[in-house]
Amino acid sequence: MKQTIEIKIPADLSLSSTVRNMAVTVFTSAGFSKEWCNRLKLVVDELFMNAVQYGSTYGVSVVQISFAFDAKTFECCVEDDGTGTIKVSPKALKEMLLDEKITPNPTQTSGRGLSVIAHLWTDHIDIKKSALGGIMITFVKTIESQDPPTPVPHTPLNALVNLERKKEPTTPPLASPSKPSLSPPVTTVKLNGEIDAETMDATIHTMEDHIHQLSSGSTLVLDFKNVDYINSTFIGYLAAWHNEIISKSVHLQIKNVNVAVRDVLDLVGLSNVLDVQ
The missing domain is CATH 3.30.750.24 (STAS domain)
Structure with missing residues (x-):
């Protein structure tokens, strides 16, 4: 049986820590390991930050975050109302993320958040028009109860x-x-x-x-x-x-x-x- 949780958060970046803590609680409840919780809270943080900065009126709008999961699969959806100053269509955002995924640059100073993190730490990501008026970004991830392999240290x-x-x-x-x-x-x-x-x-x-x-x-x-x-x-x-x-x-x-x-x-x-x- 699928469990669902819906949260409405004011579009305020000072609440980022609160969003991450709530997300970790939900990820843990769903059965993710500690390290996967750490990874996925960053994905949620990126989605929330993008919704606040680009798709909302700061301090006025509300960002909607929903979680749905069963024994095997987890789904998270973040929606904004589209009242932000930067207007981007779902199609254009998809193209931007794809371009950043294909041409990564370690010393690039922007654009590294949502694209790389979402593509590498989730199984699937979807972007479409939100019923709230803005953009809805959804990611799907198979529930991982074991920690990922320890990152291989690079030669400094x-x-x-x-x-x-x-x-x-x-x-x-x-x-x-x-x-x-x-x-x-x-x-x-x-x-x-x-x-x-x-x-x-x-x-x-x-x-x-x-x-x-x-x-x-x-x-x-x-x-x-x-x-x-x-x-x-x-x-x-x-x-x-x-x-x-x-x-x-x-x-x-x-x-x-x-x-x-x-x-x-x-x-x-x-x-x-x-x-x-």
């Missing part, structure tokens, strides 16, 4: 550099005496909690303050020890900061990443580009 960029250095002669050529050089400066930024629409502005402000002060040859370390969640907007900023930092000859390192966050970075390909530990 500094390890690749070290491998290249091992090929160099062990005895350096003679050189004239010089003053000992100072170690390049290292700046560590500790991030905390859930980085989502509600906390994004403060996080961006902190990060950009540090980035503007970086000097050539220095290292910026982002400590994710206390980070529980990141959304696609923050992933986009990571890509943008990577591009900016590279242009300044600064090394970016991300350390103490938990399994759930690493899973997302692997999915979008950033762990192939960034030094993630």
Whole structure:
């Protein structure tokens, strides 16, 4: 017998955490493993964020989220009323998502959320006109009671550099005496909690303050020890900061990443580009 749950949420991004928590409760009740709950809550978060930002009047509209599941299959539907400033037809949105799926770019700073996540972590996604007046996006997923395989760790960029250095002669050529050089400066930024629409502005402000002060040859370390969640907007900023930092000859390192966050970075390909530990 199929169980159904329908929730109506004000179009307010400060409620993103509430939406994720409710979604995890439903996913757990349906029988998904912990890691699959972590993955699917990101899908729901993306759908809710898109509905609020593009399909609704902020603080006025209501976003409708419905869940339906039986012993084998789970279905989630997110609908908006279409009163947002950006008007996109279901057909156009389908084409946009397909294009982003086919031509992914790990250092792209936008467009990485809904397309990649929905296509890789769901079995099927459908987009059509909503009875509310906007767009209805539905994803279907077979219920997975076992955790997905642990993401294969990618070789960090500094390890690749070290491998290249091992090929160099062990005895350096003679050189004239010089003053000992100072170690390049290292700046560590500790991030905390859930980085989502509600906390994004403060996080961006902190990060950009540090980035503007970086000097050539220095290292910026982002400590994710206390980070529980990141959304696609923050992933986009990571890509943008990577591009900016590279242009300044600064090394970016991300350390103490938990399994759930690493899973997302692997999915979008950033762990192939960034030094993630």
